[in-house]
Amino acid sequence: MASVVCSLDGDGMVQIARKTVTESVGKGCQDTSAAVVQLGAAASAAAGVPEVPRLEDLLQQLRDVFEREKAQGITLGSQQHQQQPESFKRMNDGVQGLLRAYAASNSLDWQKYALFNDLHYVRNLVEANDDFELIVLCWKTGQVSRVHNHADSHCWLAVLGGEMREVQYQQAPAPPAVHGAAVPEDAAYVEATHSTEMRVGDCGYINDFLALHTVGCYGPEAERCRSEGGAGPYVPQGGVTLHLYAPPIKRVKIYDNDTVTERIPGFYSKGGVRV
Numbered sequence: 001m002a003s004v005v006c007s008l009d010g011d012g013m014v015q016i017a018r019k020t021v022t023e024s025v026g027k028g029c030q031d032t033s034a035a036v037v038q039l040g041a042a043a044s045a046a047a048g049v050p051e052v053p054r055l056e057d058l059l060q061q062l063r064d065v066f067e068r069e070k071a072q073g074i075t076l077g078s079q080q081h082q083q084q085p086e087s088f089k090r091m092n093d094g095v096q097g098l099l100r101a102y103a104a105s106n107s108l109d110w111q112k113y114a115l116f117n118d119l120h121y122v123r124n125l126v127e128a129n130d131d132f133e134l135i136v137l138c139w140k141t142g143q144v145s146r147v148h149n150h151a152d153s154h155c156w157l158a159v160l161g162g163e164m165r166e167v168q169y170q171q172a173p174a175p176p177a178v179h180g181a182a183v184p185e186d187a188a189y190v191e192a193t194h195s196t197e198m199r200v201g202d203c204g205y206i207n208d209f210l211a212l213h214t215v216g217c218y219g220p221e222a223e224r225c226r227s228e229g230g231a232g233p234y235v236p237q238g239g240v241t242l243h244l245y246a247p248p249i250k251r252v253k254i255y256d257n258d259t260v261t262e263r264i265p266g267f268y269s270k271g272g273v274r275v
């Protein structure tokens with residue numbers, strides 16, 4: 001992305017110089033990160049914030065969150081009335097705290113799972129069990145998911161690298177032009193309700209009762225802001241997000257061109273190995 005960013009300068013020499021600075025700033029951040037993490041860990045422990053220095057720690061602590069709820073005989077699920085509100089609050093606080101802490105830990109062990117594709121964003125499975133699946137999604141700049149639901153699963157997402165945007169949608173009535181005409185059986189209309197810019201360490205939650213959404217990594221502008229002082233590891237290719245779905249998603253609805261279709265989501269890699 002550095003060359004796209006720097007083409008705004010209109011000067012080849014400046015482009016090369018800026019690229020070098022960008023890369024060395026990114027590297028410098030990583031060189032000092034161990035000290036930052038140590039200081040951060042001491043402060044976090046004192047403040048009661050979980051310490052999640054490695055992906056393996058994240059997985060273990062996530063499993064613990066789910067086990068604690070199940071041990072109380074609680075049914076987990078995102079549909080209204082499916083899970084007691086107090087249980088959801090505990091789980092949501094726990095999961096968001098862990099995802100934020102991991103994303104802020106400067107750990108780069110997720111990079112093993114960060115496979116990209118030129119044509120579309122890809123889903124890289126870290127772990128799936130009966131309760132949840134943890135997936136690293138990789139987005140080249142310009143790649144955006146279509147409007148979709150989450151199949152009655154809880155969906156948490158945290159940004160590990162780059163800058164992302166989530167746009168939420170609600171189902172909408174048929175537009176006036178369609179009134180009077182026969183509406184196709186698979187017709188579905190949506191309208192955007194709000195948009196959130198997400199940076200490294202930000203974490204969000206969505207389920208079908210709340211909204212539909214798209215997520216995307218947009219344009220060079222986001223990368224320019226990041227490379228000029230934004231936080232997080234340098235992700236020259238776009239963005240990386242970490243998603244937790246509970247239970248694992250089997251089938252989603254895609255809302256595209258005023259129609260809805262169902263799709264079984266697949267994986268581009270599992271355990272860091274291309275499938």
Ligand SMILES: N[C@@H](CS(=O)O)C(=O)O
Nearest residue numbers: 123137145214215243265
């Ligand atoms: N839910 C999407 C990614 S995102 O756009 O939230 C997926 O799992 O493919």
Ligand SMILES: [Fe+2]
Nearest residue numbers: 148150155213
């Ligand atoms: Fe999604």
